[in-house]
Amino acid sequence: MDSTGSFWLPPQSSTMAGEVDALFNFILYVSTVFFAIVVFGVVFFGLRYRRRGKTGLTTSKDHNLFLEIAWTAIPTVLIVIVFFWGFKDYMRMVVTPAYATEVKVTGQKWFWTFDYPEGANAVNELVVPVNQPVKLLMSSTDVIHSFFVPSFRIKMDVLPNRYSMSWFEATREGEYDLYCTEFCGKGHSEMIGSVKVVSDSAYAAWLEASTVFGEGLTLEEYGEQLYTTKACVTCHTLDGKKLEGPTFLGRFGSEIRMSDGSSVLMDENYMRESILNPKAKVADGYQPVMPTFQGILKDRQVDALIAYIKKINQN
Ligand code: CUA
Helix, strand or coil: CCCCCCCCCCCCCECCHHHHHHHHHHHHHHHHHHHHHHHHHHHHHHHHCCCECECCCCCCCCCCHHHHHHHHHHHHHHHHHHHHHHHHHHHHHHCCCCCCEEEEEEEECCEEEEECCCCEEEECEEEEECCCEEEEEEEECCCCEEEEEHHHCEEEEECECCCEEEEEEECCCEEEEEEECCCCCCCHHHCEEEEEEECHHHHHHHHHHHECCCCCCCHHHHHHHHHHHCCHHHCCCCCCCCCCCCCCCCCCCCEEEECCCCEEECCHHHHHHHHHCCCCCCECCCCCCCCCCECCECHHHHHHHHHHHHHHHHC
């Protein structure tokens, strides 16, 4: 089977798909063979030994050791094979690679939302990079839903009040159907989405474009958060104490002496420059040791830090 799938199954588009199909096919073929043997036996013996007056009757047998061992041993061996084969695949499906990208999946009546660790979020369209494992941490806000991507051969219930997990590694770029496969009310059949598998660079671009930085926070609140999470706190105090860098307290709006003897008004533009190009104007008494945050902080994050520093200076 290849990228187009077959009449029976959609294309195999995850690392697990081939293994799932192999076991499925094994069970299907074994069942088909035994179905054929049983049907053939019923018809053959029905015809061969049907009642034809007295002449065709045989004496009835009540025991055949060889047959009994055979029909016990053969199915047992087959079941043991299916069990261990299935167990091996199952373990692969439930043990997520440690380096997987984690996406929080929320099911609710009647749509899916996806939240990425970087802050991006999306509705009904899960965007993932190709050839990288993606872990899904899933929960529901209302009733039981179920996350099903046929092309990846994954299906997992999504429950209220607890997390369930699933993971996959998509092997082919493209767009794949996502279904809710647990009846969840009148909109159940509308609860459909897609999984978009894209290249690494397209994924990075999408992530960047879809990320709302500090969503739900005011600039000041977001800046307060960044002050710690982006490690400004390591070198800049809020209480006037001097560390590697100057304190943020009491300096906004005033003239600051630079190490080259000039003075600069500490305003929004100076702060922005100091964050993105810290060596341009170094305050007197400090070493030019601050790394640039160009490319690390997004525009809204720079704005947030500036807003926060201003707030510190208003109190
Ligand atoms: Cu959600 Cu069916």
